[in-house]
Amino acid sequence: KIYCRYKKQFEKTTALPRYINVAVVGLSGAEKEKGAVGVGKSCLCNRFMRLSSDDFKDDHNSLLSNSDFSGRVVNNDNFLYWGDVIKTSEEGTDYMFRVIEQTEFIDDSTFQPFCGVKTDPYIKRCVATKIESPEKLMYICRSQLGIEEKYEQKVLPPGEFSVDGFLCVFDVSVVPGRSIVKQLETVTNILTNIKNTKKPVVLVTTKNDKFNEAYVQEVQKLVSHSEFKKAIPIVETSAYLNVNVDAAFIALAHIIDRFKGRTKIVPYLESVKTT
Ligand code: GTP
């Protein structure tokens, strides 16, 4: 009996973390697509991956020079590798998250998306579940580009990066130059394409510190749409205030892991009071 107890304890302390590969997606593109600023994919990833608040930056502009686009961090891709991080869920499971952000880089001389590599439109491309990019380096911040050797260098694990699930981002703040209709249409298309991959998805609303109530309601309507038979969980976040960011990734890990318990998802206004 005692042996069994020790064996159990030993297994618990030496258990390897569960690997969870996540792709963060959402409206992306040139200014005419996404408006004056992005929907918050990079800030969400930054907040989740880097534990120190000194490492939170909000400038992850996708406007790049040719040389930055072809450097080892961007690696001529339209996605970023944000590295890996271990997070422990409330019930005590260690999850090792590896995160990529699917975006669209824009050439700072033409203001058009880079077209070096012929690719599918974003809504189709971003749901890829098998990803490869030899020797691609982890992205940290914009000032890293061009002087990679001055920053920590972590390589995207060689071989195929297999996406286990998606976080689909929806910005609930009002952004000049972007219509809510455009964002709803794009996110609906992305969710439909994710459904076809059969991988789990969590809808993450961003910038709730500046939310517009009408947009919040639109998102609720969207996920209860009959097309998505199984309702998609919504997690309301703010990367600025670090509210519900870990909760969004853990909620996804629970679906991937077929967690039998209850996943606690606290609404933004309630969660913000306790942080
Ligand atoms: P692209 O990759 O260029 O498509 O953009 P993105 O989706 O990665 O957006 P990004 O994270 O770069 O955020 C764009 C801007 O939105 C930031 O520079 C911030 O000004 C703002 N933003 C992001 N997160 C928050 C947030 O939690 N609260 C508020 N108020 N603003 C935010």
Ligand code: MG
């Ligand atoms: Mg980005």
